[in-house]
Amino acid sequence: MALAPTEKVILGSIAFSIFWVLAVFPSVPFLPVGRTAGSLLGAMLMVIFQVITPDQAYHAIDLPILGLLFGTMVVGVYLEKADMFKHLDKLLSWKSKGAHDSLLRICLISAISSALFTNDTACVVLTEFVLKIARHHNLPPHPFLLALATSANIGSSATPIGNPQNLVIAAQSKISFGSFLVGILPAMVIGILVNALMLLCMYWKLLSIQKDKEHESPHPLLPATTPHCISLNLQERNSNFEPMDIQSPPATVNGDANHVESLRNRLTSNETPRYKRILWKSWVYLITIGMLISMLMGLNMSWTAITAALALIVLDFKDARPCLEKVSYSLLTFFCGMFITVEGFKGTQITSTLWDWMEPHAKVHRASGIAVLAVVISVFSNVASNVPTVLLLGRPVAASAAAISAAEEKKSWLILAWVSTVAGNLSLLGSAANLIVCEQARRDPNRGYTLSFWNHLKFGVPSTIVVTAIGLMEEFGEFTWS
Numbered sequence: 001m002a003l004a005p006t007e008k009v010i011l012g013s014i015a016f017s018i019f020w021v022l023a024v025f026p027s028v029p030f031l032p033v034g035r036t037a038g039s040l041l042g043a044m045l046m047v048i049f050q051v052i053t054p055d056q057a058y059h060a061i062d063l064p065i066l067g068l069l070f071g072t073m074v075v076g077v078y079l080e081k082a083d084m085f086k087h088l089d090k091l092l093s094w095k096s097k098g099a100h101d102s103l104l105r106i107c108l109i110s111a112i113s114s115a116l117f118t119n120d121t122a123c124v125v126l127t128e129f130v131l132k133i134a135r136h137h138n139l140p141p142h143p144f145l146l147a148l149a150t151s152a153n154i155g156s157s158a159t160p161i162g163n164p165q166n167l168v169i170a171a172q173s174k175i176s177f178g179s180f181l182v183g184i185l186p187a188m189v190i191g192i193l194v195n196a197l198m199l200l201c202m203y204w205k206l207l208s209i210q211k212d213k214e215h216e217s218p219h220p221l222l223p224a225t226t227p228h229c230i231s232l233n234l235q236e237r238n239s240n241f242e243p244m245d246i247q248s249p250p251a252t253v254n255g256d257a258n259h260v261e262s263l264r265n266r267l268t269s270n271e272t273p274r275y276k277r278i279l280w281k282s283w284v285y286l287i288t289i290g291m292l293i294s295m296l297m298g299l300n301m302s303w304t305a306i307t308a309a310l311a312l313i314v315l316d317f318k319d320a321r322p323c324l325e326k327v328s329y330s331l332l333t334f335f336c337g338m339f340i341t342v343e344g345f346k347g348t349q350i351t352s353t354l355w356d357w358m359e360p361h362a363k364v365h366r367a368s369g370i371a372v373l374a375v376v377i378s379v380f381s382n383v384a385s386n387v388p389t390v391l392l393l394g395r396p397v398a399a400s401a402a403a404i405s406a407a408e409e410k411k412s413w414l415i416l417a418w419v420s421t422v423a424g425n426l427s428l429l430g431s432a433a434n435l436i437v438c439e440q441a442r443r444d445p446n447r448g449y450t451l452s453f454w455n456h457l458k459f460g461v462p463s464t465i466v467v468t469a470i471g472l473m474e475e476f477g478e479f480t481w482s
Contacts, residue, residue, distance in 0.1 A: 145437050
């Protein structure tokens with residue numbers, strides 16, 4: 001396919017480059033406006049430069065994806081309020097048989113919670129618990145933090161609600177929740193097991209060290225305090241490189257009012273009879289399970305999530321403002337700007353031209369083609385971030401596969417979901433979940449620890465290569481080399 005007119009290519013590339021720089025390096029000295037403002041700036045420039053029209057820009061915004069994001073974030077807020085994530089701490093510490101056992105539990109719980117509640121939420125909630133486990137065993141935290149981050153990314157690949165790129169793939173491909181789960185779950189399970197084994201092999205000696213402090217404490221792990229605002233950290237979705245300010249205190253009058261409202265709600269909840277509290281929690285869990293079952297049955301995922309969110313709001317029978325304020329509206333705004341910017345960049349025909357050159361070597365019915373496609377997706381995901389990669393490559397890859405058969409088209413979407421997600425484990429900067437774990441660990445007031453880029457890279461590179469390859473061979477193994 002031929003490129004667009006030269007003027008359109010140059011101006012579209014400038015707008016996309018500005019979006020990319022601010023998304024990857026949100027605090028650049030010459031324009032430290034942040035990731036969300038950067039996405040809006042890129043979108044505005046696409047319209048001002050006449051790369052796309054205003055009507056095309058509005059049409060580029062994918063409302064089903066935004067609705068699904070909003071619904072799942074609200075459900076996550078109410079699950080936090082119902083103490084769901086405190087139960088995960090108990091699972092991590094219950095009858096633990098040592099550091100090796102704890103590491104395996106972290107891998108398993110991180111993967112399951114990421115598939116159901118998104119990888120970023122799992123990392124926000126579980127990092128503090130993981131640091132407690134490391135302190136309990138008097139061991140360096142980095143094996144446990146790596147287990148948390150890498151397993152969260154792998155586990156999130158199994159469902160359309162596990163991470164943002166899967167949301168995009170599910171919306172564009174029209175693959176049902178159940179089909180998506182069945183298609184990816186075997187590869188995810190094997191990937192988690194392989195990743196856990198690689199962690200044990202790399203850190204077996206370190207985890208075998210018995211130190212005095214582990215035996216000094218006769219008491220089990222004390223419950224950790226669940227982070228107050230999950231939504232602040234969900235703003236990291238899709239941003240591979242932006243550090244967070246976790247739980248920063250509000251500095252405005254509205255912030256003080258919100259704090260007072262939060263305290264009032266806590267006092268009210270303390271005054272609520274215990275049986276009513278238990279009943280309310282049970283309903284929250286049942287509604288969440290009902291949402292997942294409805295998605296498995298093939299109901300519209302966006303409206304299912306929004307319906308579950310509204311059911312929880314009504315069930316709470318209180319002013320929903322404090323809970324709705326925890327929703328990451330900056331993330332939703334970022335997605336709007338990104339949709340417009342990526343649509344404008346597509347209009348330059350740069351990605352189409354590159355794909356036309358690459359397509360003959362990336363046929364999904366051949367092993368060599370899948371290998372080439374996996375390398376391309378992995379590189380793009382670590383350079384341009386996984387969601388823009390999915391938006392840019394998704395439809396061209398699917399169209400190429402559809403020319404072979406409908407089954408190959410579905411397979412191409414699942415390959416894109418698997419590889420773009422696991423590629424986030426390559427480096428510390430490859431995934432928002434990695435950065436959330438790093439920042440949460442560094443800012444912990446009692447057990448602060450810095451997970452270095454090198455500590456992550458020396459495990460992330462071999463893990464990503466092996467897990468990606470094994471997952472592709474297990475799940476998509478029916479092909480030839482010719």
